[in-house]
Amino acid sequence: MKPIKVGLLGIGTVGSGTFNVLKRNQEEIMRRAGRAIEITMVADLNVERARELTNGECEIVNDANLVVNHPDIDIVIELIGGYGIAKDLVLKAIANGKHVVTANKALLATHGNEIFKAAQDKGVMVAFEAAVAGGIPIIKALREGLTANRIEWIAGIINGTTNFILSEMRDKGIDFATALKDAQALGYAEADPTFDIEGVDAAHKATIMASIAFGIPMQFNKAHVEGITKLEAIDIRYAEQLGYRIKLLGITKRSDKGVELRVHPTLIPEKRLIANVEGAMNAVLVQGDAVGATLYYGKGAGAEPTASAVIADLVDITRLATADPEHRVPHLAFQPNSLSDLVILPMSEIVTSYYLRLHVADKAGVLADVTKILAESSISIDAMLQKEPAEGEQRTDIVMLTHQTQEKNILAAIAQIEALSSVFGSVTKLRLEELS
Amino acid sequence: MKPIKVGLLGIGTVGSGTFNVLKRNQEEIMRRAGRAIEITMVADLNVERARELTNGECEIVNDANLVVNHPDIDIVIELIGGYGIAKDLVLKAIANGKHVVTANKALLATHGNEIFKAAQDKGVMVAFEAAVAGGIPIIKALREGLTANRIEWIAGIINGTTNFILSEMRDKGIDFATALKDAQALGYAEADPTFDIEGVDAAHKATIMASIAFGIPMQFNKAHVEGITKLEAIDIRYAEQLGYRIKLLGITKRSDKGVELRVHPTLIPEKRLIANVEGAMNAVLVQGDAVGATLYYGKGAGAEPTASAVIADLVDITRLATADPEHRVPHLAFQPNSLSDLVILPMSEIVTSYYLRLHVADKAGVLADVTKILAESSISIDAMLQKEPAEGEQRTDIVMLTHQTQEKNILAAIAQIEALSSVFGSVTKLRLEELS
Structure with missing residues (x-):
């Protein structure tokens, strides 16, 4: 079969990594994909540098529109970043029936819904393995x-x-x-x-x-x-x-x-x-x-680890291009008509454990006051660290780990603790996850 | 679309795990796969137990041939294990144009080439995520x-x-x-x-x-x-x-x-x-x-972790069934006509580092004799541990880590070391990998 032709938008660190890995491993990648995968066009504002990086092996243009509109290009790799021109180009590529590979997490996290809808309507794939955790699949x-x-x-x-x-x-x-x-x-x-x-x-x-x-x-x-x-x-x-x-x-x-x-x-x-x-x-x-x-x-980053993910997406698209668009792997893992309307909870509603550091007067009764507030808020203590005050100091740190509670609950308790006259400044609060 | 119909061969630990997970998460799996995936037939010698485990929800047979020959079955899951009947049934399922999912590493490692060839010829998929490291994809x-x-x-x-x-x-x-x-x-x-x-x-x-x-x-x-x-x-x-x-x-x-x-x-x-x-x-x-x-x-094992891999394969097949068999993901990751003839090296040719434990006489010169043999074999020492003999003992242990060398080289050196009169018994040899 004839090679898959790829247009690259932006040949910075990841772009040149992608070009280099694709070239270095081309024989092995072709044995996997069943077809050659070739970057034939590169768009970059720095045409001179792009030409050097690609050894004159592909067509270099400074207008990315020429790539997304080119009839010979099967897949467009978007490595420009940001939400502006990158979004326009991705949507144009999709409108032109091209598959898209992007490492642009900002774009997907903010405009992904619109982009995937457009891709779904055109029956093309938008792949984004490189957008999360670099080379880790x-x-x-x-x-x-x-x-x-x-x-x-x-x-x-x-x-x-x-x-x-x-x-x-x-x-x-x-x-x-x-x-x-x-x-x-x-x-x-x-x-x-x-x-x-x-x-x-x-x-x-x-x-x-x-x-x-x-x-x-x-x-x-x-x-x-x-x-x-x-x-x-x-x-x-x-x-x-x-x-x-x-x-x-x-x-x-x-x-x-x-x-x-x-x-x-x-x-x-x-x-x-x-x-x-x-x-x-x-x-x-x-x-x-x-x-x-x-x-x-x-x-999770770097030229070749990220290129590894970009190229895996190219191979995936090459392997899956012939599958029925209605049934092949959906962009968001679930079929577009079966997305859930589960809400994202406001932070006040989340439930986790907490680390609290209090700067307190080194005198009797402080700890009793603090633990009373926590107990009244139904927050139980998992571990505690009380430091001796430094030489000549009258103040010391108390560190506590709590069991799980709701964020709004701990915030209310902290406000009460901070109001105690024996507690100085604000309470340092960090969240804790057992991950078990 | 109509449901994908699955026949299960063998409802032991992994089989019942697969049945249970598929049922428990059926709504979510269907949202992912775009079609319902249903186990409609189960073959097991213990028909009674199979009937209990499946709550009478599928047809139970004691002859697995009835499953692999059944015209309604799209995918056969082979969880019988071993190389005997399992191989026959997998080949029959393939011959009947059914996709196969198997967790049977023994079968694939020994007869995989024949099985994948048959699958390739029939244009069906043989998926085996569960064969290696259980639920890890x-x-x-x-x-x-x-x-x-x-x-x-x-x-x-x-x-x-x-x-x-x-x-x-x-x-x-x-x-x-x-x-x-x-x-x-x-x-x-x-x-x-x-x-x-x-x-x-x-x-x-x-x-x-x-x-x-x-x-x-x-x-x-x-x-x-x-x-x-x-x-x-x-x-x-x-x-x-x-x-x-x-x-x-x-x-x-x-x-x-x-x-x-x-x-x-x-x-x-x-x-x-x-x-x-x-x-x-x-x-x-x-x-x-x-x-x-x-x-x-x-x-890497257990009913539901292994079921996780089996079901992922079912979803994969459901998603990819419409793709051109010549280009979708090849069974062995590489196109069947591009496999390499790289040989598997005999152990004598491998290169690694070694841990050696010697039981030696606690007297001057022993270490010199040993290190001389290693030096003459161009084996350099990376680290050493020499223990004091226990109270009243005249013998002690020397432990050495070597840099990389060929297996046949270390074996020859060990033979020389074991021939020393101050070295007792055989040398304990373990291999060491830095994994960096």
């Missing part, structure tokens, strides 16, 4: 590998930058600002790291996973997004003394009332495998009712 | 998720029974026989545990993974199969002192000369995630040239 696992299951929850380390920073903070006992600078110097954080450190990137990915796990539309605007910028080194230390690690997790969980969708720093027991995922690595833990817990681990 | 990851990669090696904990026994031996400092008895009492080992503890089950699974990773025919008869029955508690302890855990790994590795395919107890650095996979859990580590290392972890 987690989309495929959720959408195809675990289809027997009622998925109960997912918890993932899905942002390498923040995991690197957290690993450094713990390893070296340094604060966030220092660890961020180290990460930038080593290339693990961008010059403007906002999307990573504020949890936005992880929330995009969690939104996509929630959608394919539970069969709900993409609802990024309902996600709770909390990064690691306010995390203090002392809480990492206290957590460790209690047998926990702090990770930035993307969590989505189904309950009778709806779906929790949240990204925040989270204490997890150090004995869990996922607690030991260090540096820039990613891992996703999935709980299904039949299979139990499964974990997927690997590199 | 590792077949899908290798066959579809990592298609961009030149896979370099795979190392897996793919037998839960032996991993449970090894975990117990390390945790409790007990010997193999005691740990086996515990495993049997707890239901983690069968009354006749031979296939598990001798490594045969793991070798079947490694054979299947080698085939789909490297695009080679199934060649179980070329696999090196070594179990854990001879493993001594003392070696687990010494390994731990050196920073290693001992796991029964299924390993397959590609080199220029061919493919290594071997199952044996293996030292791995304790800091690797896979070294911390305990109890009956499974995990598979895959090294690809583009993606780097990815790890897949979960339950």
